[in-house]
Amino acid sequence: MKFPKKTTMAVAVLLVALVAAAAWWSVSRGNGVEARYKTQAIERGDVIRSVSANGTLNPVILVSVGTQVSGTVKKLHVDFNDHVQKGQVLAELDDILFSSQLGQSEATLRSARATLDLAVANERRMQxxxxxxxxSQQDLDSAVQAKKSAQAQVEQYASQVRxxxxxLDYSVIRSPVSGVVVDRQIDIGQTVAASFxxxxxxxxxxxxxxxxxxxxxxxxDIGAIKVGQPVRFNVDAFPNRSFQGSVKQVRLNPTTQSNVVTYDVVVAVDNPDQTLLPGMTAYVNIMVNQRNDVLTVPNAALRYKPADLKPAKTDPKRNNGSKKKRDASSAVVYVLDAGKPRAINITIGITDNRNTxxxxxxxxxxxxxxxxxxxPATGNASGNTPRMRMF
Structure with missing residues (x-):
């Protein structure tokens, strides 16, 4: 027997609606009220509180080598990454002006010494x-004064020679320490000026x-950071490797930017294989507190509040702007009691941002x-199934 096409389509639509209604009925009735909630069991475990920040890797001692005289760079003896020893020549400036000035000063000194010799001889003769x-006494006094003046001239020109x-010695740039050249800011032919x-x-x-x-x-976070605390950090160059260090210093000098106050924390790092390089960005994590084998609650449970929870009524007469703040160590969690959430007050300690x-x-x-x-909450706490429109 062949049914009309319209009758066949109506039957198909009816079957689909019946299947959807059966599935909805199974969720709302078959699983019960508990299917509405996500739950988790309370466990014991370890909680580690840590604070994080970004920083920059630097050598412990970084020496800036400069020059005390001006001149043109004539020779360069080292380059980036070169290992140098204390006293090693790094660069040389053109020394022609310094050599000429030294020669002139030495000639002037020799002339002054000759004048002194003559003044000494004149004084002896006059005595x-x-x-x-x-x-006369005046002639003797003049001879003595001439000798003293010649002696002063010799000392003056000797100082100029030194x-x-x-x-001239400063035109040769030497390394004050042994180490590695991490930066070179001059080239041959460049003029350096040491005026100010x-x-x-x-x-x-x-x-x-x-x-x-x-x-x-x-x-x-700075109040929880102490010298000697262990530190873990990562760098972008080695994303799958974790490095260790320790807090070396908490500097007392604050920095304020956009009304945000920060403090510089220095972390000591051993780098025996010299894998870490100066200037790398370090993502620092400092463990400031730890609790072992304690009762923990998920942070999600501390944030949860029933959707149909009515806000507590407040007395407008007592709402004078001086409300007592809730203790930061107190919290509320909810457990299922007879199919309904029941609040439990607890006191909490440290957190690792996942468990508390x-x-x-x-x-x-x-x-x-x-x-x-x-x-989502339906507002039907009694569990009665709302009516469903078929079409």
Missing amino acids: SLFKQEYA KDRAN QTPTLFKIAQDLSKMQIDSSFAEA EVLTGELKPGNIVIIGENL
Whole structure:
């Protein structure tokens, strides 16, 4: 028997609607109220509180090598990454002006010494004539004064010679420490001027096997950071490798930017294989507190509140702007009791941003707490099934 096409389509639509209704009925009735909630069991475990920040890897000792005289770079003896020893020549400036000035000063000094010799001889001669009463006291005094003046001239020109010789020596740039050249800021033919401040020509890291991280932590976290605390950090160059260090110093000098106060925390790092390089960005994590084998509650349970929870009524007469703040260590979690959420007050301790330590309260290991909802609240707490429109 062949049915009309319209009758066949109506039957198909009816079957689809019946299947959907059966599935909805199974969820709302077959699984019960508990299917609405996401739950998790309370367990014991370890909680580690840590604070994080970004920082920059730097050598412990980074020496900036400059010059005390001006001139043109004539020779370069080192380049980037070269290992140098203390006193090794790094560069040379053109010394023709310094050599000429030194030669002129030495010639002037020789002339002054010759004048001094003549003044000394004149003084002796005048003393002899004065004893024989062939010279007056004034003549003797003039001879003595001439000798002293010649002596002062010799000392003055000798000082100028030492100065010019030092300037000539400064035209040769030497390394003040042993280490590695991490920066070179000059080239052959470049003119360097040391008029107001000493220009930086090279930067030498004294020991790359010992590094430090200069990081900035917010003032809210700085109170928990102490010298000696263990540190873990990562760098972009080795994303799958974790490095270790320790807090070396918490500097007291604050930095304020956009009303945000931060403090510099120095982290000591051993770098025996010199894998870590100066300037790398370090993502620092400092463990500031730890609790072992304690009762823990998921942070999601602390954030959960029933959707149909009515807000508590407040007395407008007592709402005078001086409300008492809720204790930061107190919290509320919800457990299922006869198919309905029941609030439990607890006192909490430290957190690792996933689980939180439970200090006091009715919770015990194995208790089931609500951490979320699978279905939106319908407002029908009695469990009556709402009517469903078929078409």
